[in-house]
Amino acid sequence: MIDFDARRDPADGLAAVVALRRLADQVEDSEVARALQDGWTWSLVAEALGVTRQAVHKKHAKRLKALGIETRRR
Amino acid sequence: MFERFSHDAREVVKGAEAEARELGSPAIEAEHLLLALADRVAALPAAGLDHDGVLAALDAERDRSLAAVGVSASGFEPSPLPTKPKFATSAKSALELALREALARGDKRILPGHVLLGVLRPQAGTVPRALQQAGVDRDELRARTEAELDS
Numbered sequence: 001m002i003d004f005d006a007r008r009d010p011a012d013g014l015a016a017v018v019a020l021r022r023l024a025d026q027v028e029d030s031e032v033a034r035a036l037q038d039g040w041t042w043s044l045v046a047e048a049l050g051v052t053r054q055a056v057h058k059k060h061a062k063r064l065k066a067l068g069i070e071t072r073r074r
Numbered sequence: 075m076f077e078r079f080s081h082d083a084r085e086v087v088k089g090a091e092a093e094a095r096e097l098g099s100p101a102i103e104a105e106h107l108l109l110a111l112a113d114r115v116a117a118l119p120a121a122g123l124d125h126d127g128v129l130a131a132l133d134a135e136r137d138r139s140l141a142a143v144g145v146s147a148s149g150f151e152p153s154p155l156p157t158k159p160k161f162a163t164s165a166k167s168a169l170e171l172a173l174r175e176a177l178a179r180g181d182k183r184i185l186p187g188h189v190l191l192g193v194l195r196p197q198a199g200t201v202p203r204a205l206q207q208a209g210v211d212r213d214e215l216r217a218r219t220e221a222e223l224d225s
Contacts, residue, residue: 008142015139015203023140023147026098030153066156 032060036071078173080183086110087169087189094159098152101162104201105132107169107193114186117218121210131208135200138207164199168192179223187223191216 028049035045046053064071076084089110094102109132112118112125123131140147172192176184193201194216205212 011198011203012139012142014198015135015200016143016145018200019136019139020143020145022099022136023145023150025100026152027150029098029100029155030151033153063155063157067154 029060029063032056033064033067033069036064037069039072041072075169075173078176078182078184080185082114082186083172083184083189086114086186089114090165091159095155098155100155100157100159102159102165103162104164104168104193104196104199105204107165107189108201108204111186111190111193115190115219115222117187117190117215117222120218121215123205123208123210127208128204131204131210132200134207135204139203164196164201168195171195179220181223185223187219190219191223194219 032045032049035048036042040048042057043053046056049056061071076087079087086107087110090102090106093106093109094100097106099106105128108118109125109128112123112128118124118128136147169189169192172184172189175191175195176182176188179188181188194205194212196202202212205215
């Protein structure tokens, strides 16, 4: 649950935005790798993330290749 | 922009890249410079911020920031980063500020101490919050770093 407390110091709220973005990026990196390792296709991962196949491929293909993760073409 | 950087200051920049990679961060941020500086500027361990101390302060800052919106990241381990992290604005800005600090002091070479002064300049963001979390006074740390550069 996200607590939108109006009395919160804006410094804490802004720092939360930074921490959430970084966490979201790291969770995405790790979960995309897991899904593809489990045999998901790029298309299915894209659907799950609500983005295009091109977008998810562009963002993750190089990193996953360097990690030695084999990915399925479709 | 690295022409004026001393060998040790360049090592800090390389070290920051290694720190970002180690932490699974796709971007090199000011806090990764701070981690790389922990073993190279005596003022940091003197303030209780050796490498582990900085890591603990950054963890505490992240947990506190996430807790402000009711989120906990406990148990999440980022996956390793095999690709080259890019310099983020916070790190670029710290390096530019390091250059400015050196010019303002009339120092020809940029040493790790100047990089630390650059990292310590911003008033808001992850680094000042982490320092606050660790009970470290930013101005005092700056003064100690200046003194170290003077000696």
